[in-house]
Amino acid sequence: MSTPAVLLLVLLINCVATSAVLGSLWRADVPGVRRWLASQALLAIAVGALLAAPSSPMAVPVAVVPYVCATLAILQGFRQFFGVRPVYRTELAAAALLVAAVVWCAWAGAPSNLRVVLVSVIAVYVRVAIGWLAYRRRPAHRPAFAYGFVWVVATAGAIVQFARGVAFALGHGGDASLLHATPLNVAFVALAVLSLSCLSMGVVMLAHDRIAERLERLATVDGLTGALMRGAFLEQAEQRCGRAARAGSPHSLVIVDLDNFKAINDRHGHAAGDQALVHFAAVMAGGIRSRDLFGRLGGEEFAVLCPDTPADEAARVIDRLRASLAGAAAGSTRGGVRFTFSAGVAERVAGEPLSQLMARADAALYAAKAAGRDRVTVAAHAQRADVAA
The missing domain is CATH 1.20.1070 (Rhopdopsin 7-helix transmembrane proteins)
Known part of the structure; x- marks a missing residue:
């Protein structure tokens, strides 16, 4: 041969x-x-x-x-x-x-x-x-x-x-x-x-x-909303916060929670609740920047990490989305389910771990809920000494 x-x-x-x-x-x-x-x-x-x-x-x-x-x-x-x-x-x-x-x-x-x-x-x-x-x-x-x-x-x-x-x-x-x-x-x-x-x-x-x-x-991606799952979001957020620390650039974290979500499920059924989550995620994904990180922490709670963004600027963006969503029906008008959301915003300070940043944003979210819901609250700027402690 x-x-x-x-x-x-x-x-x-x-x-x-x-x-x-x-x-x-x-x-x-x-x-x-x-x-x-x-x-x-x-x-x-x-x-x-x-x-x-x-x-x-x-x-x-x-x-x-x-x-x-x-x-x-x-x-x-x-x-x-x-x-x-x-x-x-x-x-x-x-x-x-x-x-x-x-x-x-x-x-x-x-x-x-x-x-x-x-x-x-x-x-x-x-x-x-x-x-x-x-x-x-x-x-x-x-x-x-x-x-x-x-x-x-x-x-x-x-x-x-x-x-x-x-x-x-x-x-x-x-x-x-x-x-x-x-x-x-x-x-x-x-x-x-x-x-x-x-x-x-x-x-x-x-x-x-x-x-x-x-x-x-x-x-890594939530099948219902298209947002990152909690584990993937936290992993990527840790990486970005590490890069921000080396670059010295501001990063802000927003934690968002749909108001009275349990009542939506109870009154209109879980299908309507899912529709509300999908509509909310679509509004958020369309309103934030491509470099922002959007994840679902669980249930009706979501988070957005905004790189190179001070807390006040991040709050303005989220509040604009809140205003556009307030009173809107999930999936446009189908089902007629209207809902709002509350959000807490915290800006990362030097040396602050992600867990503490999330705790401050979560505290700001609870403050927004306590103040009547359907609003965005910015956390007080943490002191470096508080972070070190």
């Missing part, structure tokens, strides 16, 4: 292994996985066709059909994964023309180098498109490694395929048979197999990252 044949056998084994992994994710509802699985199956068919009849003049034309379909399927899988609109008609028409040209070359006895150039064109196009998607569409909040890996692999693969097409177009590739063991052909086949294997690994990494993102969201 020639060296290129051994390399193609390695690629075939990789396709089977990757298909097994992607098949296990069939019901995970990760966009693109089914297209990726189809691409691995089609690529395995193409490689199998080459290995089954290596000396047949029609082996390459027959293998080109599943190979081209595999390359388009993997690209469509990436488009689905990143939520990009597919380009079916144009790409399918171009692929059909390319396949027809390759088959004609074999039938008419045209130079085999032309087949290599034609196949290299679509290979370069697909890899450039995949690299561009991985580079431009990476979610800013996700680790960059998997997306960077796909970008590097796709870009390197495009360079290899472009170099192969140019070499054979200029007549430097020798015998254009994929299984012919010339040094240049072996090098190109080895690099192509490595590129495809790494790209297969990349799609598995992206699928894993999407599943990890879902699990992280389930563990």
Whole structure:
């Protein structure tokens, strides 16, 4: 068995292994996985066709059909994964023309180098498109490694395929048979197999990252309101307070509680109470800044950490939201449930731990409740000596 044949056998084994992994994710509802699985199956068919009849003049034309379909399927899988609109008609028409040209070359006895150039064109196009998607569409909040890996692999693969097409177009590739063991052909086949294997690994990494993102969201984000859960909020608040301490910037904490929430549940039912929580969270999320931290501490109690913000400024923002919400119905007017909230605001002083900051904001909240509810109260500024004690 020639060296290129051994390399193609390695690629075939990789396709089977990757298909097994992607098949296990069939019901995970990760966009693109089914297209990726189809691409691995089609690529395995193409490689199998080459290995089954290596000396047949029609082996390459027959293998080109599943190979081209595999390359388009993997690209469509990436488009689905990143939520990009597919380009079916144009790409399918171009692929059909390319396949027809390759088959004609074999039938008419045209130079085999032309087949290599034609196949290299679509290979370069697909890899450039995949690299561009991985580079431009990476979610800013996700680790960059998997997306960077796909970008590097796709870009390197495009360079290899472009170099192969140019070499054979200029007549430097020798015998254009994929299984012919010339040094240049072996090098190109080895690099192509490595590129495809790494790209297969990349799609598995992206699928894993999407599943990890879902699990992280389930563990950190409240499913009803979309606010951070208590543990996630406190963890991130501790980190931000630590950065604020090093930078010497003011941070304010707001603790908010819906007024008479138990009465809403008792009079209108828990569905109305949930609707009130959802509406409140939507108003808060839409009214605070993107860099503010919004979390649900439990029940009807929420918290907002406002970085680089003095207490008076944070209180003005929250009071504006309170005024806009006061008397409004949950979910606009559906159900007619009207509610208000009270809030306590405390500004962190140097050396103050988060627990003490929360205690002062909570005390300010109780003061707002005692004063009649539906108001925002700012805690007295703590003294450094009090914090140290």
